[in-house]
Amino acid sequence: MLEEGSVSGASSGASSPEPEEPFIPKFKVQFSDNVNKDGDSVKFTLQVLQDGLMSHVLEREFEDFEYLDHCVSTGQASRGLIIPPIPQRSAIDPYNAEIQSKRLMGKGSKTLIADEFHKDCQQLQKYLELLLSHPVLGKNEKLHDFLNEKTPPPRTKVKKGLMSKLSDTLDARKSSYPDSEEFFQKERDWVTKYQPAIAHTSEAFNKITCAQLRISHQLEQMVTALKVSTCPNDQVYNRQYNNINAIFLDCMDKLKNETEAKGNQEDMELGSTVGLWSRYLQAENNMLLDRTCLMVDYQSCNRALDKAKPNRKEAAEKAKKEAEVAFEECSDTARQEIKHFQRQRVQEMRECVERYAAFQLTSARTSLNALSIAFNQIKAINL
Template identity: 30%
Template structure:
């Protein structure tokens, strides 16, 4: 069992951009993910086994860095919802593309989460990241500590802060844009998921029809029956090919644009949380200023100190937040562009393979005629 992690800054000993989640091991309903990281020294790799609880342990430590100036301005890389074997319909809706039954997309999502954390200039310094990626022991099970998201949960009760007018036009515009994009990205992911689910249903239907055609095959020496049976067999092969092509198309959709839209949606939510944390701090600052103005002489000095501390913290958060938004805008465009390019490439490849196969079947039917 690992020792309790202190929030000490430390450099990673692995290549953050080359972290891989290579496999998932099942033991009943328990899932364990195999993580491989390339050592910076070039002398080998780290292989560690982690459960989803371990990922939450890492995220908890990232959220708990209250001593890091401006940490609340960070757009924390979003972790996928907890996976479950034989999940309910509600859980599947939360998981979206990551809950379609294949574990490869989910492993890819966890891999992206780790790479984003390990490549973040502030988050990668947390000692918990190094321990998570390199130690063969499982992370310690520690009591939940107060962190910025505990405060966020308390702030959610004060809904008035969500619509609070911002003093900075940059952040007001960022909030308005995020509110718009959050809804659109979620809707796009849901609609594309409907497309994938429909493709899977079509693949199943093609498989059933292919099997049903074999029931039409009749034995005997009657020329007409023999000809009809040959046609049924060939049609069965055609629909079996359609099933494979449609299954491949659905899988490609998930692994390319599906994962891209899923990550975009979760990252928009992460930016929304960051902007809301900053808004809460803005409200606290304005309250501190009013209290300092109204304070009686005996409390004036103390209230001024509280105001100055709030101003310093707010300025640090704003500085980090502006850098995060600029970085996020560049990354999200790159990720979506890459997902679209990969999707188009796979679509073209599958279409070409399908066209070649159907051309062969067409020639076969012409030969039968």
């Protein structure tokens, strides 16, 4: 008889064999800057490449990617996979765009932030690249159809029914169930601590980006005010003031452009990467919860087999065997997924932070240079 905290006498720690050759994606994708917006409809243009050559060009809407995500998430025969997360949809209707602009620029601001479809293109391209490079998901037929067929998939709104929501609620209650293996228990404990931390980091970094956006907007208002504050050149001191004003105006304009470019670059680099791995942690958490549910089912089948009457022994043994196979296969797959996930996460975050630090240094030098030039030019004016 198995202990309550135990799963089976045989360990599921046997790792799945590594593939002899690295997986090579069948397709590569590249989004173009050609984004068409018609009301609430936004069409992205992506180029599909095969064998290094462009195969064809497709147009897809965000709903198409949502449907692809649903198909990939629910259509996998093997369990234990960490499904790459689809990015959040940008606000495109006027009402939500106004809400987002006030969140970024402040409640009292009347400035509307322009559509930033280049960010959507970057994030959606990364999403497809993660799917295509995955040794299992990269072979998904729905994914290949999505990239092969000119006609997009049916834009069906995916909704969860009442029974599905109840099932998710019951499964979520098993998240605190102690794991039978130390490896997975440590990973679950780590996710529990790291997930809110990286979510907080993502939110804090977004606030920094928003602050830089507001500073850029305020510098733009200062530049506008300086342009209309010139005086007639009929007096010497007026000419001196205009010279100083022109130098200062030019310096503030450069700082405004640098601040705006800095905010956009930081958001595209570190902001999007932190946001991606914040969502990715939720995907790993979902996988770990799914495995925990299989573990609980397996333990329940073990207890049922111990208590089964002779006429039900065969059915209980069969149910136990099926639950064991499902759990062991999921555990082996999950172990490899977690190891790959952690290697990729650490590598991408390290590279991103290095680029971020280098960009901060370059940006600071550019700003300092602009201020130094303006200061020396003003000092050279004979007052």
